[in-house]
Amino acid sequence: MRLLLATGLPPRRLMSLTVRSHMNDISNPAQSETPHLISDGDEAQLCYRLLNGANPDPRSPQNQWLALVLPTALAQPLLTHATDAKTQQPFRGIYASVNRQLKRYFRGQPGITPTINRITSASWLWRRPNARDDTSAGMFSGQFELSLSAPAAYRRISRAEIQKTFNSTLAHLGVATDTYSPSATSNFQNSPSHMGSAVACNAQFFQEIFQSLLGNIRAASAPCSEWYSGKPFPRESLATLYQYVAAYELLGWQLSSGARPLGKRSQNRIGKYLQWVQDKNSSQGTESRVIPVAADTRNGITALQRWTQSLISVLSQQDFVLSDQRSGVRDTPAWLTTTHKGKRFLLRDMTWSDMTSLSLPGLSTQPNNVTRHSLTSWLRLHLPDAQLDALLGHARHGRNLVSPQGATALGQQTLLRTELARWLKQSGYQPIHWERLPWNI
Numbered sequence: 001m002r003l004l005l006a007t008g009l010p011p012r013r014l015m016s017l018t019v020r021s022h023m024n025d026i027s028n029p030a031q032s033e034t035p036h037l038i039s040d041g042d043e044a045q046l047c048y049r050l051l052n053g054a055n056p057d058p059r060s061p062q063n064q065w066l067a068l069v070l071p072t073a074l075a076q077p078l079l080t081h082a083t084d085a086k087t088q089q090p091f092r093g094i095y096a097s098v099n100r101q102l103k104r105y106f107r108g109q110p111g112i113t114p115t116i117n118r119i120t121s122a123s124w125l126w127r128r129p130n131a132r133d134d135t136s137a138g139m140f141s142g143q144f145e146l147s148l149s150a151p152a153a154y155r156r157i158s159r160a161e162i163q164k165t166f167n168s169t170l171a172h173l174g175v176a177t178d179t180y181s182p183s184a185t186s187n188f189q190n191s192p193s194h195m196g197s198a199v200a201c202n203a204q205f206f207q208e209i210f211q212s213l214l215g216n217i218r219a220a221s222a223p224c225s226e227w228y229s230g231k232p233f234p235r236e237s238l239a240t241l242y243q244y245v246a247a248y249e250l251l252g253w254q255l256s257s258g259a260r261p262l263g264k265r266s267q268n269r270i271g272k273y274l275q276w277v278q279d280k281n282s283s284q285g286t287e288s289r290v291i292p293v294a295a296d297t298r299n300g301i302t303a304l305q306r307w308t309q310s311l312i313s314v315l316s317q318q319d320f321v322l323s324d325q326r327s328g329v330r331d332t333p334a335w336l337t338t339t340h341k342g343k344r345f346l347l348r349d350m351t352w353s354d355m356t357s358l359s360l361p362g363l364s365t366q367p368n369n370v371t372r373h374s375l376t377s378w379l380r381l382h383l384p385d386a387q388l389d390a391l392l393g394h395a396r397h398g399r400n401l402v403s404p405q406g407a408t409a410l411g412q413q414t415l416l417r418t419e420l421a422r423w424l425k426q427s428g429y430q431p432i433h434w435e436r437l438p439w440n441i
Contacts, residue, residue: 013035018089020091021038030064034122035047047065053153071178139196151376154199154373157194206427225438241255243337253332256375266332267288275291327349391416
C-alpha cells in the first residue's frame with residue numbers, strides 16, 4: 001500500500017514487480033513495462049520505465065528509467081518473501097486478496113470502501129506537495145497523463161531530486177528512510193545523474209558555439225572592412241559575414257524564446273516587450289502565442305535589420321542584383337547567399353537548417369530542438385510551472401496564464417524576463433559590437 005501511495009503506479013503493473021540481482025538481467029529494457037526490484041547486496045532499488053514523456057536516448061534507454069532507492073523497511077520484506085517463497089514476483093496473485101481484506105476491514109465504516117485502485121488514485125495528493133513541479137510528481141506513476149506528456153518530453157530532471165521527492169513522500173506516509181547520498185543512484189546502469197530529456201544541454205555547451213561565431217564574425221569582417229573602391233568587391237566574404245551574424249542572433253533568439261526551431265512555415269513578430277510566435281503549422285494543427293521577449297535579443301535583431309538595409313543599399317550602389325525573397329511574416333534573421341556567377345545575391349528567411357549548415361562546434365550533431373529542451377530544463381529550476389508552460393505553448397497551465405482571467409497579465413512577467421536574461425548570459429550570448437561591422441550606417 002505504501003508503494004502504491006508513494007508512486008501511483010497502476011496496481012496491475014506494480015503486482016508484476018520482479019526481483020533481479022542486476023539491471024543487466026532485464027531483457028529488452030527499451031520496451032520493458034515490468035517494474036524491477038534490483039538488489040546488489042548494499043541497497044535495493046525500485047526500477048521501472050516511463051511509458052511516455054521523454055523520447056528514449058538513442059545511445060541507451062536509461063533516460064526513461066526511474067531508479068528509486070528503497071528504505072530497508074520496504075525492501076527487506078520483499079526480498080525475504082522472494083527468498084522464502086522461491087519466487088521472483090513477491091506481489092503475484094495478491095490483487096484480489098488485498099481487495100477482500102480491505103472490504104472486510106472497512107465493512108460498516110462510513111464513506112466509500114477503499115480498494116487498491118482507489119488508494120492508488122490518492123497517490124497524487126501525497127506526492128505533489130513534495131515535488132518541484134507537476135512533471136516531477138507525475139513521473140512516479142510510470143506514465144504521464146495526456147496534459148503532462150508534452151511538458152515532460154522537454155524536461156531533464158536530476159535523479160537526486162527524484163529520490164528526494166520519493167523520500168519525503170515516504171516520510172509523510174510514516175516510513176523511515178535511510179540516509180541517502182545524492183550519488184547513490186548516479187551509477188544506475190552507468191547512467192548519467194539525470195533522466196528525462198536526452199536532448200537538453202547545459203549553458204556551457206552554448207558558450208563555445210557563441211565564441212566560435214564571434215571569432216568567425218571577426219575573421220569574415222576583415223576583408224570587408226579593408227575593401228575600398230577599385231578593389232574587387234568581397235562578395236563571398238560579405239555573404240559569409242552576414243550568415244555568421246544572422247546565426248549568432250538566431251541562436252540567441254531560439255535560446256531565449258523557447259520556440260520550436262524555425263522552419264519554412266514559422267511566423268513571428270517582435271515588439272518592444274512582447275513577441276508573437278507561430279512555431280507549429282502542420283497537418284497536426286497550428287499553434288501561436290504571445291510571450292515576453294528578452295531585451296538583448298530584441299535589440300540584436302533590430303540592429304541586424306538596420307544593418308541589412310544598409311547592405312542592400314551598398315549592393316545596389318555596386319550594381320549587384322539582390323533578389324529579396326523574404327516572406328515578410330517574420331522578424332527573425334534573414335539569410336544571405338550568392339549565386340555561382342557571383343553577381344547576384346539572394347536574401348530569404350532563415351531557418352534552423354541554415355544554422356546547422358555552418359558546422360558550428362557540437363551543434364550539427366544535436367537534434368534541432370536542442371535550444372527548446374535546454375531552456376526548459378534550466379527554467380524549470382527557477383520559474384513556476386505556469387510561466388514556463390505559457391512560454392512553451394503547453395496548454396495545461398500556459399493557456400490559463402494568458403487568458404482574460406489569467407493570474408499574471410501579459411507584459412508583467414518580470415520574473416520570466418529576468419531569468420531569460422540570466423540564462424542568455426550564462427549561455428555566452430552578449431550583444432555584438434555593431435559599430436565594428438563594415439557598412440553599419
